Amino acid sequence: MNFQSDLSVIVLLFKLNIMGNIVIQFSIEKMSQVQYDLIISGLEAAGLGTIPGRIFHVAAPDGDGWHVTDVWESEEAFKKFAETMVPIMISTGVEPADPFVLPVHNIIVP
Helix, strand or coil: CCHHHHHHHHHHHHHHCCCCCEEEEEEECCCCHHHHHHHHHHHHHCCCCCCCCEEEEEEEEECCEEEEEEEECCHHHHHHHHHHHHHHHHHCCCCCCCCEEEECCCCCCC
């Protein structure tokens, strides 16, 4: 590893060891890939291409909908993000789903 990659790993591990991290999961029953991509574009246009407090994001199609899982530094960081995300979702015709929120117990990074 070089210095830059070593530093990146240290920063990631520091974030992952902060108490209060949470997992947010959404199962959105009716959302297309086009709508998902429009939401991401809308977030980028709102200045949230890189979202403060979000450590990790993964999204996957699930039948006619999508499943989204995020790891956040805190529930407060997620709530602040949701103030922008929810109106963008609604503008694309997606009905926001209630999040499933869990405290993080452990994260393993290879």
